[in-house]
Amino acid sequence: MSLFKWLTGTVTGLMLVSCVTINIYFPAAAAEKAADRIIEDVWGPETQPKAPAESEQQNSSSLTNGQAGLALSILNWLIPQAQAAEVDININSPAINALKAQMKSRHNELEAFYNSGAVGLTGDGLITVRDAKAVALKDRNSLNGLVADENKDRKALYAEIARANGHPEWQDDIQQTFAKRWISNAAKGWWYQQGGSWKQK
Amino acid sequence: MLSVRARTAFVCCLLLWIAPLQAIDSIELRLGQWAWTDYQGRELILQLSLGEAGLELKAQGERIAFPAPIGDVQDISLHCADVSYSAGSWLCPSGTARFSHAELGRQQLQFTLKANTEKEQYSIQLEGVKLAEGRLDIDLNYRTSAWRLALIADDLSVQKLAPWLSRFLSAEQQETMAAWSFDGRLSGSGQVDGKADLLSKLTVDWQLNDVNFSNDSGTQVAEQLMLKGSLAGQLQQSRWLWHTTLDASQGQTYFEPVFLDLTQFPISMNAKGTASENFTEIDVTTLKLDQQSVMSLEGSLAFKDKKPVSIQLSSQPASMATLYQQWLQPFSLGTAVAKLQTQGQLAASLEWQPSGYQLALDVTELGLADEEQRFDLQGLTGKLGWSTTATPMQTNLSWKDARLYAITLGEASVKAMSQSGNLYLEETVDLPVLDGRLQLSAFELEHQPTGVNWSFEGLLTPISMESLSEALGWPILQGKLSGVIPKVSYADQQLNIAGALQVKVFDGTTVIRDLRMSSPFGSLPQLYANIDINSLDLAMLTQAFDFGRISGRLEGYVHDLRLSNWEPVQFEASLATPETNPGKRRISQRAVDNLTQIGGGPSGMLQRGFLQIFEDFSYQKLGLSCRLRNAICEMSGIEEAKQGYYIVKGGGGLPPWINVVGYTRRVDWSDLIARLIAVRDSSGPVIE
Numbered sequence: 049m050s051l052f053k054w055l056t057g058t059v060t061g062l063m064l065v066s067c068v069t070i071n072i073y074f075p076a077a078a079a080e081k082a083a084d085r086i087i088e089d090v091w092g093p094e095t096q097p098k099a100p101a102e103s104e105q106q107n108s109s110s111l112t113n114g115q116a117g118l119a120l121s122i123l124n125w126l127i128p129q130a131q132a133a134e135v136d137i138n139i140n141s142p143a144i145n146a147l148k149a150q151m152k153s154r155h156n157e158l159e160a161f162y163n164s165g166a167v168g169l170t171g172d173g174l175i176t177v178r179d180a181k182a183v184a185l186k187d188r189n190s191l192n193g194l195v196a197d198e199n200k201d202r203k204a205l206y207a208e209i210a211r212a213n214g215h216p217e218w219q220d221d222i223q224q225t226f227a228k229r230w231i232s233n234a235a236k237g238w239w240y241q242q243g244g245s246w247k248q249k
Numbered sequence: 250m251l252s253v254r255a256r257t258a259f260v261c262c263l264l265l266w267i268a269p270l271q272a273i274d275s276i277e278l279r280l281g282q283w284a285w286t287d288y289q290g291r292e293l294i295l296q297l298s299l300g301e302a303g304l305e306l307k308a309q310g311e312r313i314a315f316p317a318p319i320g321d322v323q324d325i326s327l328h329c330a331d332v333s334y335s336a337g338s339w340l341c342p343s344g345t346a347r348f349s350h351a352e353l354g355r356q357q358l359q360f361t362l363k364a365n366t367e368k369e370q371y372s373i374q375l376e377g378v379k380l381a382e383g384r385l386d387i388d389l390n391y392r393t394s395a396w397r398l399a400l401i402a403d404d405l406s407v408q409k410l411a412p413w414l415s416r417f418l419s420a421e422q423q424e425t426m427a428a429w430s431f432d433g434r435l436s437g438s439g440q441v442d443g444k445a446d447l448l449s450k451l452t453v454d455w456q457l458n459d460v461n462f463s464n465d466s467g468t469q470v471a472e473q474l475m476l477k478g479s480l481a482g483q484l485q486q487s488r489w490l491w492h493t494t495l496d497a498s499q500g501q502t503y504f505e506p507v508f509l510d511l512t513q514f515p516i517s518m519n520a521k522g523t524a525s526e527n528f529t530e531i532d533v534t535t536l537k538l539d540q541q542s543v544m545s546l547e548g549s550l551a552f553k554d555k556k557p558v559s560i561q562l563s564s565q566p567a568s569m570a571t572l573y574q575q576w577l578q579p580f581s582l583g584t585a586v587a588k589l590q591t592q593g594q595l596a597a598s599l600e601w602q603p604s605g606y607q608l609a610l611d612v613t614e615l616g617l618a619d620e621e622q623r624f625d626l627q628g629l630t631g632k633l634g635w636s637t638t639a640t641p642m643q644t645n646l647s648w649k650d651a652r653l654y655a656i657t658l659g660e661a662s663v664k665a666m667s668q669s670g671n672l673y674l675e676e677t678v679d680l681p682v683l684d685g686r687l688q689l690s691a692f693e694l695e696h697q698p699t700g701v702n703w704s705f706e707g708l709l710t711p712i713s714m715e716s717l718s719e720a721l722g723w724p725i726l727q728g729k730l731s732g733v734i735p736k737v738s739y740a741d742q743q744l745n746i747a748g749a750l751q752v753k754v755f756d757g758t759t760v761i762r763d764l765r766m767s768s769p770f771g772s773l774p775q776l777y778a779n780i781d782i783n784s785l786d787l788a789m790l791t792q793a794f795d796f797g798r799i800s801g802r803l804e805g806y807v808h809d810l811r812l813s814n815w816e817p818v819q820f821e822a823s824l825a826t827p828e829t830n831p832g833k834r835r836i837s838q839r840a841v842d843n844l845t846q847i848g849g850g851p852s853g854m855l856q857r858g859f860l861q862i863f864e865d866f867s868y869q870k871l872g873l874s875c876r877l878r879n880a881i882c883e884m885s886g887i888e889e890a891k892q893g894y895y896i897v898k899g900g901g902g903l904p905p906w907i908n909v910v911g912y913t914r915r916v917d918w919s920d921l922i923a924r925l926i927a928v929r930d931s932s933g934p935v936i937e
Contacts, residue, residue: 067899068866069908070841072848141880142919143773143813150772180467185503189579192506196583204772208813211775212879 086144086205087226087233090151141212147205154198161191168239168246173206173227174199178239178246202226274299289314303331306341324349329362338365352412354379369393381409383434399440407457408432431462433474451482460500474500474511489524506579509540514575516540529554536562543571548599563598569615585770588620593629605638605670612646623770625652634667637696641668655720658682671695674705683720685712685731697740704738714754724793728754742768755793757785757803776812784827795929797840801871802832817877825872825887834901837865843928844909847921866907869900875916882916 158175161167161183168178175198177183183191206226210219231240238249275298283290292311297304308327315322325348329341341362349355356379363372371391378385383405390397408431415423437455441448460474475498482491498515501508509516522533531552538546548562569591581587593615600607615629628649634642647662659681665674672694680687687709694703714728732750739745744766752759760781767775785803792798805824810817826834872887873896886894890910899906 067904067906067908069910070845070848071893072844072896072909072911072913141813141818142816143818146814147772180505181463181470185470185472185501185508186510188503189506189508192579193582193587196587200583201772204768208773211811211813212818214878 086148087229089148090155091233091235092152141208143208144205147201147208151198151201151205154194154201158194158198161194162235162238165237165239165248166191167195168241169227169230169234171227171241171243173223173230174202176241288316297332300330303333305330306332320351322348322350336365337367338363338370380405381413382406383436395442395444397440397442399438401438403436405435406432407435407460410435428465429462431460433460433462434458447484448482449484451480453480455479468505469503471502472500474502484526487526489526489528490522491524492521494519506582507576508579509575514540514543514571540575543567543575557601558603560599560601564596566594566596566611566613569593569595569612585619585623586617590616590618590620592616602638605636607638607640607642608635609633609642610635623654625650627651631662635672636667637670639669641666643667644672655722656683656717657720665692672703682709683712683716686710699741702738702740704736707734707737709734709750714752724795726754726793727789728752730754742771744769755785755787755789758783759785773814776810776815778807778810780807780810782806782824784830786832791840797843798837798865799835799840799871800832801834801868802827802830805872805874818880820875820877822877823872823874825874826870831870834868834871835865836868836897836907838863841866841907841909846928847924848911863905866905867899867902868907869898871897871909873911877918880918882918882921884911884914884916886911 158167164179164182166177166179166182167175170176175195177191177195180188203223206223207216207219209222210216231242234240234249236249239246240249241247275296277297278293278295280290280293280295283293290310290313293313294309296307296309298307299305306327306329308325310325311323313322313325314320325346327344327346329344331342333340339362341360344360344362345357346360347355347357358375358377358379360376361372361374363370365371369391370393371389373387373389375385375387378387380402384403385405386401388397388399411426411431415426418426435455435457437453439451439453439455441452442450455478457474457476460476461472463470476495477498478493478495480491480493482489495518496515497511497517500511502511503509517539519535519537520533521535522531524531533550533552536546536548536550544567545565546562547564548560550557550561551559572595573589573591578587578589594613595615596611598609598611610633612629612631612633616627617629618625618627626648629646630648631646632644633646634644636642644663644665644667647660649660651658651661661678661680663674663678664676665672667673672692674690674692678689678692680689687707689705689707692703692705694701709730709732711729711731714726714730717730718724718726730750730752732748734746734748734750736747737744738747746764746766749760749762750764752761760783761778762781763777763779765777767777782803782805787803788798788800790799790803803824804827805822807820807822809819809821811819813819870887874885876883884894886896887898888895893910893912895908896911897907897909899908
């Protein structure tokens with residue numbers, strides 16, 4: 049009798065466990081990250097790395113007003129007339145992070161040149177040597193190298209964002225958008241090109 | 250013998266004779282206003298007097314108007330202590346002149362003058378002319394239309410000289426001068442011979458100190474240069490023979506983009522040649538250009554109408570390191586060769602005509618190592634020829650070591666021929682790649698305005714996956730990689746690989762096709778591919794990645810794969826148990842534990858107690874698909890479940906069976922990878 053009970057119990061037990069189900073919860077994609085982080089990450093003036101989006105809304109710097117307006121203006125501008133596609137400049141991939149890190153470390157060397165007016169922001173999202181005379185002769189070569197590398201990285205950045213959106217042809221538009229953002233985020237005293245002439249912030 | 254009375258009488262007569270002369274001791278001429286040929290004057294007072302030394306001339310004038318370019322001279326005072334006249338020549342061996350001039354300022358100089366108006370022979374020496382903060386001595390000899398002018402200049406300021414020079418330049422040249430800022434101090438001596446208004450001989454030795462110049466935009470600048478040079482020319486049978494030297498031994502210059510430190514690497518130049526009378530044709534028969542410790546050039550050039558018509562240059566073997574740093578690197582900014590560590594020797598020779606050129610480079614043990622570790626080439630020796638004309642140039646190169654990213658390439662040699670701007674291989678190149686070989690044939694290279702385009706056909710003999718995975722830092726895989734590559738072509742920053750690569754790994758066949766690379770040396774290299782996977786043995790795969798043990802087969806694809814900076818950022822992948830020959834399908838306890846760990850740990854673990862007693866579970870089918878976009882993986886499984894999707898469906902074989910159901914549709918890719926790595930690195934699950 050006890051043997052039969054044991055057998056039934058075991059078989060029942062076995063049958064209960066004959067089909068096991070495991071539930072898997074992969075890590076979910078985070079909510080919208082703050083836009084326009086790229087410029088702030090690269091130039092991040094004296095401020096610390098940014099807190100999540102909510103706290104940034106409370107920050108009363110001119111940047112946040114720009115950001116909200118930016119998102120709208122991008123949507124308005126980048127949506128082609130024929131189709132309403134979803135534009136996301138909110139790219140966070142290892143490739144972009146690698147670029148940002150490179151641009152950030154290069155910015156440490158470039159900052160002095162922005163301040164002295166030797167280097168200025170162009171109207172199309174790149175940088176250029178504005179006043180060669182402000183630089184000692186022996187340093188001009190390395191400055192030209194810095195400018196060339198920075199422009200290479202910037203173009204790669206715009207291309208990557210366009211590609212990640214699935215529309216490589218949007219690169220030029222993204223470049224134009226960033227052009228405005230770079231200038232808008234520029235520090236006081238820096239030079240930028242507008243309408244073919246140099247202006248100082 | 251004269252008597253005393255006679256001598257006294259003689260002396261008295263002498264005195265009587267002299268006395269009347271001394272009575273007329275000076276003649277004075279006053280001219281109010283006068284004109285003579287091209288000269289005009291006002292208030293001129295000439296005083297001729299007989300002094301002890303001889304005839305003394307003093308002249309004073311308020312104003313004399315000389316013809317252009319001299320102009321007005323004012324407040325003149327001339328003094329000649331000993332004027333004499335003999336054989337038709339007036340001579341004043343030591344005179345002093347003082348005058349004021351609008352541009353020259355107040356002058357006081359010594360002069361010597363000899364003039365013979367009949368024979369038209371004049372000789373004048375002026376010493377101590379104050380010009381441009383310095384001193385100028387002039388020696389002019391004129392003999393019936395043949396003249397010689399000798400100048401000695403001492404410390405003239407070039408900046409102050411400029412207004413004078415501009416008189417002799419055209420409007421266009423004056424404009425160019427105005428855009429530049431410059432100064433320096435000029436010293437030297439020169440001699441010019443001529444007849445009427447034609448030069449026939451010229452000899453100049455000059456030195457410029459503290460030279461600074463800069464153009465408007467600052468792209469051509471010099472600081473504190475010291476230049477020394479000479480120029481000699483002679484007109485012979487309506488052809489000039491000339492010889493010039495130039496030494497720059499101090500200071501720094503910047504001619505965008507090249508920066509030269511002349512104190513460290515002085516430059517000296519020596520050239521000889523001929524020229525047509527009006528300088529429209531210039532022939533440099535010998536040119537020697539030497540930059541100490543950097544390079545040494547020799548050659549000849551010819552110019553017509555200021556444009557070169559032929560150039561022949563050859564250089565001595567130069568150290569590649571200094572040559573690259575001084576001359577090559579500044580021109581390579583933004584390209585793949587902008588950051589190199591170089592070594593070895595390079596010698597070059599060039600033959601150029603307007604129709605094209607032939608360039609030959611001779612290299613000895615040349616090493617090129619990219620500072621960003623992207624490529625490396627060592628021990629390059631041989632000759633590289635390049636021709637844009639119909640004349641063929643040979644290339645015969647070999648190297649000892651090469652590396653492209655993490656892939657080691659080995660010793661190889663190249664034999665090629667260049668003609669009309671193209672390069673053709675004459676022999677198949679046998680390139681060792683890791684432990685296999687790549688045979689390159691039908692290599693073609695051409696130089697286009699957009700850049701260099703090249704293509705080749707390749708055959709890849711099997712490379713072991715061990716060496717590849719070791720080189721790329723992956724866990725060691727077993728298998729082989731080989732492929733027939735009908736064509737690899739590079740144009741406009743895009744590398745295209747036609748054909749397919751076959752990877753035999755994990756007892757399955759993986760085919761990689763449509764391989765394409767964008768901006769391989771840019772900031773973000775992009776790699777595109779389509780991968781098809783067949784009959785992968787999951788047991789071998791999970792063993793290699795130390796994931797536990799899942800047995801069975803796997804097939805699927807990774808399509809539209811894009812790697813940005815060698816990391817996957819985009820793909821559409823789907824892997825599942827094949828319909829045919831799926832093999833024995835079991836999952837080990839450890840694999841299940843690892844899966845649950847990836848799936849968020851405790852939340853995925855049900856019936857923990859029961860699970861422990863089983864070593865492995867059976868499954869019917871497993872599969873996972875992921876669409877990666879913008880760091881988000883849209884996941885799904887083999888079939889839909891009530892709320893989620895089945896990743897593993899139990900069944901087949903003996904119980905116990907296992908189901909794995911996934912619930913997250915939009916998965917954070919970087920988080921997922923991090924968890925996979927964490928699971929792999931952990932020694933095993935912790936069983937509480």
